[in-house]
Amino acid sequence: MKVALFLEESGIPYEVIPIDIFKGDQHTTEFKQFNPNSKVPAIVDGETVVFDSNAILLYLGEKTGKFLHPDRGLLLSWLMFVATGLSPFSGQAVHFQTATDPIPYAINRYRREVERHYQILDQQLTDRSFILGETYTIIDMAAWGWIDRYPRVLGENALTEFPQLARWYSSINDRPATLKAKSIGKDIPFKSTSDEETLRAMFPQNYPKA
Numbered sequence: 001m002k003v004a005l006f007l008e009e010s011g012i013p014y015e016v017i018p019i020d021i022f023k024g025d026q027h028t029t030e031f032k033q034f035n036p037n038s039k040v041p042a043i044v045d046g047e048t049v050v051f052d053s054n055a056i057l058l059y060l061g062e063k064t065g066k067f068l069h070p071d072r073g074l075l076l077s078w079l080m081f082v083a084t085g086l087s088p089f090s091g092q093a094v095h096f097q098t099a100t101d102p103i104p105y106a107i108n109r110y111r112r113e114v115e116r117h118y119q120i121l122d123q124q125l126t127d128r129s130f131i132l133g134e135t136y137t138i139i140d141m142a143a144w145g146w147i148d149r150y151p152r153v154l155g156e157n158a159l160t161e162f163p164q165l166a167r168w169y170s171s172i173n174d175r176p177a178t179l180k181a182k183s184i185g186k187d188i189p190f191k192s193t194s195d196e197e198t199l200r201a202m203f204p205q206n207y208p209k210a
């Protein structure tokens with residue numbers, strides 16, 4: 001979705017190639033040529049392949065000169081904040097909260113870290129329209145990807161404690177490009193049930209090594 005935001009905002013033509021992660025498409029030899037880490041998204045631009053959503057945003061930003069910030073140090077710092085902080089802690093919070101064998105220590109650790117990251121963003125947005133200032137950048141697109149999942153990460157009411165973050169989130173949702181990006185893939189019949197094939201594809205650590 002973060003990559004879709006960029007593509008829709010910038011009007012770059014693109015083709016979507018569905019990878020059904022519930023069926024295990026991410027583990028095929030063919031897909032691993034594009035991302036040896038077996039995760040979506042990955043893009044192919046001529047001879048160039050880029051994987052990881054944040055790397056793709058930076059690549060597309062630098063290629064087009066759009067949605068960047070004149071202070072590259074600032075841009076890289078916040079991109080890494082999202083890539084190494086907000087995103088993995090949010091992902092692990094969801095993982096441990098939905099595990100069949102929930103571990104309270106892990107749930108508390110990840111939820112509290114997500115709350116801390118939300119607080120930092122809320123503070124940053126106190127006197128700015130967007131995370132880096134008055135213009136929309138790839139950092140907003142990167143952060144939006146996980147903030148858009150806040151009900152699953154922290155619960156339906158999570159944003160009430162973070163009013164600036166809530167204001168920023170709804171301003172991005174109101175952008176026409178965001179509405180278009182959110183409709184991408186809706187017509188693709190991705191697998192939605194979670195059976196053993198899905199669990200083996202998504203959580204291989206729960207199964208013996210082949």
Ligand SMILES: N[C@@H](CCC(=O)N[C@@H](CS)C(=O)NCC(=O)O)C(=O)O
Binds near residue numbers: 026038202
């Ligand atoms: N750091 C990566 C994370 C990508 C990621 O976790 N993708 C998930 C879907 S949102 C995935 O492909 N999961 C498949 C799997 O874990 O097997 C990024 O930002 O691109």
